[in-house]
Amino acid sequence: MSESTILTTENLDLxxxxxxxxRSVSIEVKDRHVTALIGPSGCGKSTLxxxxxxxxxxxxxxxxxxxxNYHGKNIYANGADPVEIRxxxxxxxxxxxxxxxxxxxxxxxxxxxxxxxxxxxxxxxVEKSLRNAALWEEVKDRLSESAMGLSGGQQxxxxxxxxxxxxxxxxxxxxxCSALDPIATSKIESLIxxxxxxxxxxIVTHNMQQASRVSDYTGFMYLGEMIEYGxxxxxxxxxxxxxxxxYITGRFG
Amino acid sequence: xxxxxxxxxxxxxxxxxxxxxxxxxxxxxSMVALERNDLRLAESVKKRKEELTHLNxxxxxxxxxxxxxxxxxxxxMRMIVCSLKVIAANERIGRYGKDIANVVIKTxxxxxxxxxxxxxxxxxxxxxxxxxxxxxxxxxxxxxxLTYISHHSERDDRVDALRHTIFREGITYMMEDxxxxxxxxxxxxVARYLERCADHSCKIAEKVYYLVTGERIEIK
Numbered sequence: 410m411s412e413s414t415i416l417t418t419e420n421l422d423l424x425x426x427x428x429x430x431x432r433s434v435s436i437e438v439k440d441r442h443v444t445a446l447i448g449p450s451g452c453g454k455s456t457l458x459x460x461x462x463x464x465x466x467x468x469x470x471x472x473x474x475x476x477x478n479y480h481g482k483n484i485y486a487n488g489a490d491p492v493e494i495r496x497x498x499x500x501x502x503x504x505x506x507x508x509x510x511x512x513x514x515x516x517x518x519x520x521x522x523x524x525x526x527x528x529x530x531x532x533x534x535v536e537k538s539l540r541n542a543a544l545w546e547e548v549k550d551r552l553s554e555s556a557m558g559l560s561g562g563q564q565x566x567x568x569x570x571x572x573x574x575x576x577x578x579x580x581x582x583x584x585x586c587s588a589l590d591p592i593a594t595s596k597i598e599s600l601i602x603x604x605x606x607x608x609x610x611x612i613v614t615h616n617m618q619q620a621s622r623v624s625d626y627t628g629f630m631y632l633g634e635m636i637e638y639g640x641x642x643x644x645x646x647x648x649x650x651x652x653x654x655x656y657i658t659g660r661f662g
Numbered sequence: 663x664x665x666x667x668x669x670x671x672x673x674x675x676x677x678x679x680x681x682x683x684x685x686x687x688x689x690x691x692s693m694v695a696l697e698r699n700d701l702r703l704a705e706s707v708k709k710r711k712e713e714l715t716h717l718n719x720x721x722x723x724x725x726x727x728x729x730x731x732x733x734x735x736x737x738x739m740r741m742i743v744c745s746l747k748v749i750a751a752n753e754r755i756g757r758y759g760k761d762i763a764n765v766v767i768k769t770x771x772x773x774x775x776x777x778x779x780x781x782x783x784x785x786x787x788x789x790x791x792x793x794x795x796x797x798x799x800x801x802x803x804x805x806x807x808l809t810y811i812s813h814h815s816e817r818d819d820r821v822d823a824l825r826h827t828i829f830r831e832g833i834t835y836m837m838e839d840x841x842x843x844x845x846x847x848x849x850x851x852v853a854r855y856l857e858r859c860a861d862h863s864c865k866i867a868e869k870v871y872y873l874v875t876g877e878r879i880e881i882k
Contacts, residue, residue, distance in 0.1 A: 617735070618733055621735065645735040645736060645739075646735070646736065646739065646740075646876065647736065647740075647875075647876025647877075648736055653736075654736050654737055657735050657736050658664065658734070658735060658736050658737060658738045659664025659667070659668075660664065660668075
């Protein structure tokens with residue numbers, strides 16, 4: 410395992426009841442890089458990203474075998490704390506889902522849950538998180554207004570700020586731009602480029618151009634298998650597997 | 663959407679091969695005109711330059727349009743890269759055909775002691791070698807098959823060696839009869855043009871290799 414590897418999966422299998430959704434997936438995810446997961450609907454990419462912070466624990470009849478190691482420790486081991494894992498490995502979803510609260514409270518919510526109550530400290534966290542999510546300038550005069558009044562793109566960046574507020578190391582993004590217009594998408598993509606300086610970002614996307622634009626590594630999945638995983642430039646210039654080639658050139662999927 | 667793109671790309675490839683046939687005919691006919699001392703054929707080659715320019719501009723533009731509209735990746739992207747190189751090489755090869763036609767027009771003369779010089783210098787033989795290299799590079803592009811270009815490097819060496827021989831022979835003829843200097847210098851230029859055409863066929867071959875394997879090589 411190289412120094413910059415932060416997450417690895419080893420022979421990861423996942424079943425929803427009798428359906429096998431992941432088939433022996435083994436990858437290494439690099440810290441401070443963007444990794445994109447692509448593949449047709451139902452290929453297991455969202456399932457895989459949800460394994461990284463144990464979101465699948467909430468799904469009935471979901472079974473996992475193999476391991477996911479975060480800093481070398483299996484997050485599915487007995488005694489691993491899912492709450493702590495979800496703090497360190499945050500998640501942003503497809504549809505912006507701010508709480509029906511003020512902009513400020515959305516960001517302060519996580520730190521409060523984790524026990525921070527000092528107002529000054531919270532103010533600092535909120536400002537820093539909003540700045541890092543490239544949203545501060547747009548909302549600094551309306552922190553007490555409802556988050557529901559923000560535009561879709563702003564709401565999504567607010568969700569990113571909310572994730573950053575609890576100081577994670579890894580940010581999982583499950584199709585973060587699919588509900589956004591091209592301008593808002595472009596802002597999120599620029600933000601991802603900034604975030605990778607300090608965080609590991611894993612993004613699931615249906616948009617292959619987006620994967621090629623934002624990521625350093627790309628994994629192509631099909632029917633629950635990781636068909637090919639490598640540097641993004643190589644995958645999009647000269648993939649090793651014919652299946653990858655056929656998918657990214659639009660011959661199926 | 664991708665079916666539409668692949669159909670368009672296949673259509674462009676066909677048009678590029680039509681352009682290739684056009685530029686190849688310019689080179690071939692200029693060599694025939696040189697060998698037969700045929701003024702009319704040389705002038706017809708010159709006239710074909712206009713169509714060559716038109717094909718070059720429109721095909722290049724259409725390839726740019728495909729890039730802008732579809733952002734091709736992987737093999738599709740490599741096909742685009744290779745196609746642009748083929749268009750550029752076609753244009754150069756056709757223009758060398760025109761240059762050779764100009765030599766024919768400049769040196770037109772019915773006295774056999776002059777026209778025999780073309781054969782004496784092995785220019786028709788060199789022309790055949792170069793045309794077959796161009797044909798094989800284009801066949802490689804058409805069929806996306808490396809077997810046609812597998813000996814391009816050695817073939818290019820032979821063409822280079824031949825040009826060198828022609829140069830030395832030309833000097834001997836010029837020393838023998840200084841009245842031949844202008845004509846002979848022109849013929850040495852023809853050898854130079856042919857050698858450049860062989861180089862362009864190598865450039866096509868390099869990109870065919872890239873298209874098929876994704877790897878870049880240099881054919882010298």
